[in-house]
Amino acid sequence: MKPGDVVLARLPLIVGGPIKLRPALLLVSLPGPYQIALLCGISTRLHNIVPGWDELIKPGDADFVSSKLLKTSVIRLAYLRGVTATEMVGLIGHIDQARLDRLRQHLSDHLRP
Numbered sequence: 001m002k003p004g005d006v007v008l009a010r011l012p013l014i015v016g017g018p019i020k021l022r023p024a025l026l027l028v029s030l031p032g033p034y035q036i037a038l039l040c041g042i043s044t045r046l047h048n049i050v051p052g053w054d055e056l057i058k059p060g061d062a063d064f065v066s067s068k069l070l071k072t073s074v075i076r077l078a079y080l081r082g083v084t085a086t087e088m089v090g091l092i093g094h095i096d097q098a099r100l101d102r103l104r105q106h107l108s109d110h111l112r113p
Contacts (some may be wrong), residue, residue, distance in 0.1 A: 003028050004100045006067050006092040009039055009083055025075050035082030042073050049074050055103055068093030077106055
């Protein structure tokens with residue numbers, strides 16, 4: 001799996017919540033022996049979208065079909081999680097490079113002092 005891939009991963013809905021299979025975006029592969037990837041959660045609950053931060057992906061978008069998501073979803077940049085290989089169950093699809101670059105840029109801009 002590589003950055004830009006939409007994966008199924010074992011993730012909690014909230015910290016300490018039940019773990020279940022959820023769609024997530026692989027933002028970047030991580031160095032070191034602990035976690036292998038940084039994931040960003042994907043949700044169909046659209047009411048909490050944060051404009052200018054989260055990314056809406058919907059039918060009609062150039063990469064919606066390739067994402068293999070079933071309906072309009074929010075890529076939640078605030079839901080980040082480092083995961084191991086065993087937490088990523090499989091590949092669903094992928095988003096285009098421009099969307100991945102935008103998400104990474106939002107995160108990078110936020111981290112910069």
